[in-house]
Amino acid sequence: RYLIYDVNPGEGFNLRRDVYLRVANLVKFLNEEQPWVLVLPPWGHLYHWQSRTISNSQIPWAKFFDLASLRKLIPVMEFTDYLKVTGKPEVESAIYLQRYKEGWSGGHWEEKMHERECLDKHGFVQDDDGLWRWWFWGYKDAYAIDFKCMSVQAQYTFLKPYLLHNTTARSVLLLRAEHLIHGSYSEWSPVWWTARRSMVFSQKLRDVADQFREAELNSDDVKDNTVLEDWPEMKRIHGDAIGGPYMAVHLRRKDFLSSHTKDVPSLAGAAKQIREKLKEFDLNAVYVATDAPKEEFLELQSHLSEFKVVKFEPTQEQLDDYKDGGVAIIDQWICAHARFFMGTGVSTFTFRIHEEREILGFDQKMTFNRFCGDNIAECEQPTKWSIKY
Numbered sequence: 001r002y003l004i005y006d007v008n009p010g011e012g013f014n015l016r017r018d019v020y021l022r023v024a025n026l027v028k029f030l031n032e033e034q035p036w037v038l039v040l041p042p043w044g045h046l047y048h049w050q051s052r053t054i055s056n057s058q059i060p061w062a063k064f065f066d067l068a069s070l071r072k073l074i075p076v077m078e079f080t081d082y083l084k085v086t087g088k089p090e091v092e093s094a095i096y097l098q099r100y101k102e103g104w105s106g107g108h109w110e111e112k113m114h115e116r117e118c119l120d121k122h123g124f125v126q127d128d129d130g131l132w133r134w135w136f137w138g139y140k141d142a143y144a145i146d147f148k149c150m151s152v153q154a155q156y157t158f159l160k161p162y163l164l165h166n167t168t169a170r171s172v173l174l175l176r177a178e179h180l181i182h183g184s185y186s187e188w189s190p191v192w193w194t195a196r197r198s199m200v201f202s203q204k205l206r207d208v209a210d211q212f213r214e215a216e217l218n219s220d221d222v223k224d225n226t227v228l229e230d231w232p233e234m235k236r237i238h239g240d241a242i243g244g245p246y247m248a249v250h251l252r253r254k255d256f257l258s259s260h261t262k263d264v265p266s267l268a269g270a271a272k273q274i275r276e277k278l279k280e281f282d283l284n285a286v287y288v289a290t291d292a293p294k295e296e297f298l299e300l301q302s303h304l305s306e307f308k309v310v311k312f313e314p315t316q317e318q319l320d321d322y323k324d325g326g327v328a329i330i331d332q333w334i335c336a337h338a339r340f341f342m343g344t345g346v347s348t349f350t351f352r353i354h355e356e357r358e359i360l361g362f363d364q365k366m367t368f369n370r371f372c373g374d375n376i377a378e379c380e381q382p383t384k385w386s387i388k389y
């Protein structure tokens, strides 16, 4: 049987990666009783992928992630392969997950799900033949035979009995899968981390990032003690990884300048914080991952003229090939290998870098750091999200 899913269109790349972990674990638990394959929704049309000179739609997962690594957790296939294997652009059952209209009754949270009237604009339209049409990531022939809305308030495991016993559909599409939540931290953390470790970036993107580290930052895995092993075999202790002789920052700008004013410093303020850390750790190079326009990067560089300040800038050909998502991954991978890392508060882009560094085995004080807004001498530092095996 096949489980396909999709996420609220407004969500960014790195929250979507977290939703993948929930659905992947659901499929893992389904496979304890019945063979299920997770069908990967093509990437595309994300709000933040703003390069206008390239196509950012219908991108297969293999562009960004190593499918062989994902498959060491669960069976996965690309949506295009699903179309080929099943021979028709059909999904038997589409289920649109939604909240409960009445909210939490009496302030009491319990796991539940019920078929209910649809509350939101879902985009499904029934055609003259009774088939449900939806945009299906641009695969225009695709349709669902059945469509329903389901109010849900539950951890992802709650769907297991439903999918095993309450539907006979061979293929189920879960829309708005972000409604499914993880279990409690203490109980579910190793399960979460196991799935997270399987989410290895594609070899090609890692190679590009590694070449940049070597050429610009004098960083290589053997010297830095960051050699990657096959994920099921890899187990590091905090402090094992040394990292390259550079500091890396993730400086989130654009929409964060208005939505998280207190969390994002001015460029001069960022430069001041970077300088302090470069001095503290006796480093003279900083790698900058940022969504800032070029002028802002140049301004930051000018504030730090006594240091080497670099970022990965793709050629047009590279951008065509890697896409905005691939360039973001190259940034994350270079940040993951720095001796010291400082990110942006509340950004999921930063959180994914923290996790990568936990996997590589960095000392947590070299990872869980963030910029403070201007005029805030000591802001709350990120929670240490410790790896569990």
Ligand code: GFB
Residues within 6 Å of the ligand: 010, 011, 012, 013, 014, 015, 048, 049, 250, 251, 252, 255, 259, 288, 289, 290, 291, 324, 325, 327, 328, 329, 331, 346, 347, 348, 349, 350
């Ligand atoms: O990944 P993401 O959800 O993280 O969205 P946040 C940020 C997107 O902006 C990334 C680009 O997926 C990239 O496309 N981006 C941000 C970057 N920083 C960098 C960078 O350093 N390098 C490159 N190459 N690209 C969420 C938003 O952003 O924050 C939500 O997606 C919402 O819509 C939430 O606004 C509060 O968690 O930073």
